[in-house]
Amino acid sequence: MKEFELIGKAKELLKTDRSDVIVGIDDDCALVDVGLKLALTTDCLHEKTDFPKGIKPEEIGHLALAVNLSDLAGCGAKPLFFLYTITLSDKWIDYFERILKGMKDLADKYDVAIVGGDTDFGDELHISGFAIGKAERFVGRDGAEVGDKVCITGLLGKAQLSLEQLMNGLGRDEIAYPDSLFKPEPRVEEGLRIAKHANAMTDISDSLAISLHQIAKASGVGIKIYEDRIPLDHLTRFVDYEKALELFLYSGGDYELTFTSKKSEYIEIGEVVEGEGVWIAMRDGRVEEVEFRGYIHI
Numbered sequence: 001m002k003e004f005e006l007i008g009k010a011k012e013l014l015k016t017d018r019s020d021v022i023v024g025i026d027d028d029c030a031l032v033d034v035g036l037k038l039a040l041t042t043d044c045l046h047e048k049t050d051f052p053k054g055i056k057p058e059e060i061g062h063l064a065l066a067v068n069l070s071d072l073a074g075c076g077a078k079p080l081f082f083l084y085t086i087t088l089s090d091k092w093i094d095y096f097e098r099i100l101k102g103m104k105d106l107a108d109k110y111d112v113a114i115v116g117g118d119t120d121f122g123d124e125l126h127i128s129g130f131a132i133g134k135a136e137r138f139v140g141r142d143g144a145e146v147g148d149k150v151c152i153t154g155l156l157g158k159a160q161l162s163l164e165q166l167m168n169g170l171g172r173d174e175i176a177y178p179d180s181l182f183k184p185e186p187r188v189e190e191g192l193r194i195a196k197h198a199n200a201m202t203d204i205s206d207s208l209a210i211s212l213h214q215i216a217k218a219s220g221v222g223i224k225i226y227e228d229r230i231p232l233d234h235l236t237r238f239v240d241y242e243k244a245l246e247l248f249l250y251s252g253g254d255y256e257l258t259f260t261s262k263k264s265e266y267i268e269i270g271e272v273v274e275g276e277g278v279w280i281a282m283r284d285g286r287v288e289e290v291e292f293r294g295y296i297h298i
Contacts, residue, residue, distance in 0.1 A: 061102030076195020207294025
């Protein structure tokens with residue numbers, strides 16, 4: 001997957017040994033210590049690859065902030081400040097205020113101050129955001145311990161299912177989970193609570209499979225999940241069982257969190273084991289490798 005190859009190159013090229021940089025590239029957020037530990041993250045969205053057909057301007061603004069707050073949540077950081085850079089094409093200029101309103105409504109919900117931005121013009125709508133949070137206890141991907149339980153904060157696959165329904169001709173009022181697709185909610189409060197006991201954590205933006213692989217690799221452990229612990233009823237109402245399992249494991253856009261801890265909380269789906277990689281124990285006794293794949297930024 002090209003995105004992760006590029007991230008690896010950036011990590012190698014931009015590595016630093018400064019004492020005030022605690023965590024650099026290759027986690028949900030960077031962590032710097034300037035007398036106060038600050039979590040820093042940035043994310044960008046493009047019209048052609050990130051905004052589904054029928055999305056409202058307010059939802060675009062919401063999404064631009066939500067993807068950054070989700071990264072902060074994945075580290076257990078409380079969001080404080082946000083800055084944006086927006087490139088407007090001609091068709092979006094008249095919707096500028098509505099985009100900002102959607103951003104402001106979500107910011108107000110989590111007491112985030114939008115403290116600046118830059119506006120430009122181009123051929124495609126593009127929004128890049130930069131968020132700053134405070135980490136009382138920063139939880140990265142690298143702390144998972146053998147014996148930890150593997151948990152997730154909510155049901156997965158809803159956004160991708162809804163996107164596929166939309167692409168197959170259903171209207172936004174007919175798809176299964178429109179809020180999951182158009183207005184996903186970052187798990188800010190959950191991240192702060194989980195950070196008090198989690199050993200490793202990350203948000204699930206690209207897929208559960210990718211997130212678990214990132215934790216396993218960073219922590220030098222293996223992860224084993226169990227088919228019979230994976231809830232699929234919310235998906236099998238719309239697709240067959242095999243498709244539902246595929247959506248749960250390999251689709252993105254749900255913005256839930258996955259974490260490892262000695263404490264079981266939310267939905268427990270597996271455990272941290274010795275070894276490497278991510279594996280799934282099937283109901284029939286087979287153990288299969290979970291592939292490293294998910295949402296691809298085209």
